[in-house]
Amino acid sequence: MFNKLKELSKDTAVYGISTIVGRFLGFLLVPFYTNVFPTDEFGIYATVYAYLAFFNILFIYGMDAAFMKYASIADEKEKKDIFSTPIIFITFTSILLVGVIYLLKAPLQQLMFIPERHSQLLNYVVFIILFDTIALIPFGHLRLQRKAGKFALIKILNIGINLVLNVILVLGYNYGIEAIFISNLAASAFSLLAVSPDILKYLKFRLRKDILIKMLQFGIPYLPASLAAMIVQVIDRPILRYLTDESTVGIYQANYKLGIFMMLFVSMFQYAWQPFFLTNAQEKNAKDIFAKVLTLFTITSSLIWIVLTLFIDDLASIEFWNGKTIIGKEFLPGLSIVPIILLAYIFHGMYVNFQAGIYIEEKTKYFPLVTGAGALVNLLMNFLLIPVIGIYGAAYATLASYVVMSAGLFITSQRFYKIKYEFAKIFKLFSLIIFTILIYYYLLNSGQLIFVYKIIILGGFLLCMFVLRIIRFSEIKNLSQLIKNRS
Numbered sequence: 001m002f003n004k005l006k007e008l009s010k011d012t013a014v015y016g017i018s019t020i021v022g023r024f025l026g027f028l029l030v031p032f033y034t035n036v037f038p039t040d041e042f043g044i045y046a047t048v049y050a051y052l053a054f055f056n057i058l059f060i061y062g063m064d065a066a067f068m069k070y071a072s073i074a075d076e077k078e079k080k081d082i083f084s085t086p087i088i089f090i091t092f093t094s095i096l097l098v099g100v101i102y103l104l105k106a107p108l109q110q111l112m113f114i115p116e117r118h119s120q121l122l123n124y125v126v127f128i129i130l131f132d133t134i135a136l137i138p139f140g141h142l143r144l145q146r147k148a149g150k151f152a153l154i155k156i157l158n159i160g161i162n163l164v165l166n167v168i169l170v171l172g173y174n175y176g177i178e179a180i181f182i183s184n185l186a187a188s189a190f191s192l193l194a195v196s197p198d199i200l201k202y203l204k205f206r207l208r209k210d211i212l213i214k215m216l217q218f219g220i221p222y223l224p225a226s227l228a229a230m231i232v233q234v235i236d237r238p239i240l241r242y243l244t245d246e247s248t249v250g251i252y253q254a255n256y257k258l259g260i261f262m263m264l265f266v267s268m269f270q271y272a273w274q275p276f277f278l279t280n281a282q283e284k285n286a287k288d289i290f291a292k293v294l295t296l297f298t299i300t301s302s303l304i305w306i307v308l309t310l311f312i313d314d315l316a317s318i319e320f321w322n323g324k325t326i327i328g329k330e331f332l333p334g335l336s337i338v339p340i341i342l343l344a345y346i347f348h349g350m351y352v353n354f355q356a357g358i359y360i361e362e363k364t365k366y367f368p369l370v371t372g373a374g375a376l377v378n379l380l381m382n383f384l385l386i387p388v389i390g391i392y393g394a395a396y397a398t399l400a401s402y403v404v405m406s407a408g409l410f411i412t413s414q415r416f417y418k419i420k421y422e423f424a425k426i427f428k429l430f431s432l433i434i435f436t437i438l439i440y441y442y443l444l445n446s447g448q449l450i451f452v453y454k455i456i457i458l459g460g461f462l463l464c465m466f467v468l469r470i471i472r473f474s475e476i477k478n479l480s481q482l483i484k485n486r487s
Contacts, residue, residue: 357417
């Protein structure tokens, strides 16, 4: 038993660290892009990539999840058939969809707001999707074989190739935003090439109808939930472009990306949290531990929030090589949306926390309903708010969708796995955050948000956490030791 848990922890660490490192390396492109591309060109890139995310879901239609489900329980005789059937079928349907995209190229370019001068971008997009889709099953196979190191290495090399090619093509050959897509295409081709030995080793040129039907029945129901989740994550860019222009999208995208600091923390929490609650669910005081974890998460994330909210403009405005800044100076006017995006990620972290009861009681069928509600709120608020308050509308729509999702999952989870959370502390904490937001935007809009006031606000925030008894050193020390022992 201990060895199994040790294996799980090791693999979780490898996947988690590689994912976080990968996301951070990807973030390094944001300062680069915003200092070499104008806001409108960056906005075109952001809009096209939002559509690319939707295409990825449509091309795979849940077959990666189906493969993981059936390959994990297959006997040795069936393993090659279960590997081969989805790859053959996905390759066939992907080529078919690529053909459809080319037939509908003109209307799709209009839908994706691709200007005529960048008409070739759609060519890059379809092949990026094609390569990524075919590689998904082999990547799933690596995970099932517990080849976490190989999986992580390919992913990190993929991002490294992407980074290097971007710099070479933009600075060395004066490419425009086409460099982003060419670099991504090359990185995707590398990943497919890297997993091709596994494809050749396990592929049988036979498609078993019985396996295919089972996989389709399992995988296709994932499609609505996946689309809903993607709506929450990226639909604001196309809507923003539809209601405004490329420059507005570019400014929004660059500043939205600054939320990565909170996103990385939430990701780290998620990778640690899922194996933790599954392995500790049978403990007598499991629910008490889970309640404390939510309190600790909200306290820690709120501390990250206040520091980033107050000082992100100072960080983003730091000048380095030849007067360049962390994000290009043209993009700096959008920095005021960052506190909203950071707060949205806190609620996303709470949503992750509330998953414990759903998984433990095996009520995962409620996930699509909760995600769908978040997607609907996101769509409605984007269309209602963007015409009135621009990029703030898109940011508030993102926040609202994560609030709805976390609240929906909390209500659902409590029905089946009731936990007595420390609501008094959490309520006081969010009241403090709201009060701080009001002060922040008042000083910002009146031009009085100077560095001295930021220090005072930070000090006041920390002091209030102790005065309101949100933080107690003794509790933190005891809980940290308890979690360490349970892990």
